[in-house]
Amino acid sequence: MISLKTKTKQSKNAMVFVLITVMINSIGFGILIPVLPDLLKTLTDLPNNQAALYGMWLTFVFALFQFICMPIIGGLSDRYGRRPIMLLSLFGLGIDYFIMGLAPTVAFLFIGRIIAGAMGATFSTANAYIADISPPETRAQNFGLVGASFGVGFMLGPVIGGLIGESFGPRAPFIAAGVLSLMNVAYGYIFLPETLPADKRRDFSWKRSNPFGSLKSLGQIKGVKGLIFILFLLAMAHTVYPTTYAFSTIEGLGWNKADVGFSLGVFGIASMVVQGGLIRIIIPKVGLFWAGVIGIISAIIAYTMMGSADSGWVIYAAGPFAALAGLYGPALTNMMSSRVSASEQGELQGAIGAAQGLALMIGPFAMSGMFWYFGDTENKLPYGLVGFPDNLIHMAQHAFAHGPAPYVPGAPFLTAAALSLLGFGLFVLVTTKADRQARYYDVDEAK
Structure with missing residues (x-):
């Protein structure tokens, strides 16, 4: 029988490893954002707005295999x-990053994304770890620590990627990300404990371990299906960052790779403050429902500001709201996690991952399509990049008229704001009075 002291030490080791893993992986992910446009343009010899379409398909392929494989992994x-x-x-x-860094053609980038999607269990398994070792009253806060670790990595990654990319070319950051990932494998092999007794x-079931089977099984638990759909909408909105953030700011504001990396680094600092510190104050004070409300409304504000930005300071002013948006993930995830048993945590996180994978399949088409259509410099009209609500007015007018598309490089962010607004309305509808009053959930109470 395992002693309480040993169990506590194992839980602490698991928590430390999970947080380091998430941080290193988000560094690896963030490193790529500032340099992917240049790498794609180098391999395809296409202009900015057309190269973005390849970015869309790379994200789609990753999401497709994540959608298929995430419930299996869970x-x-x-x-x-x-x-x-x-x-x-x-x-x-790790293998994925090396393949992408050494890719002689665009086809190799797609092979790398297929591997990453099929193996993309890191974040869902990390959340299952957190659910294994966290009591109900601290589960949301610990999910927040995962978000804070992601924020630290997302702060460092784009800055490192921008600097390495400027100094050594667009391939070097991919190699750096691969080295980091394999170093973390070695660390985990030595120190990572098992947390699921x-x-x-x-037993593993193919019937349940697929996107539709797991959703059907979990959908029988009150409230889970609706919350997963809301996370799907919010995840689809969030694809605006990896898909078109760099393209949009480079096109609309004249930024370079270092500008993109530095801005994302600042956002990472703000996210770290919220998810590593403020979340541990906000959620116990206001409860899970109101934390979700604050997070979703903040996301709407951030997307709207970025979509209507006509100068760089507006992007930075949106940063605090983008950071506060990090509240909705831990809040909604805890609402669902506390509704299922310990033996179903992997299945739940797999279903959430599948929903996010589906969002990554659909979202990039919407975001890249909006940028391709409204971000083409050749169709730039005299009014240029103007403030909200003029962007929406011009886009709406064009929907009922003919002629060149208005030049609105921030159109993907306005689309993300609309999706988040829809998610907010559904969140209010599917939650109950008990949800709005609860500070945290106990599994038995939630069921």
């Missing part, structure tokens, strides 16, 4: 434990 972690699945996914991500594991 089910396997419920059957065989979290540790082997986490290490396998980290190794796959054998008596809490469940």
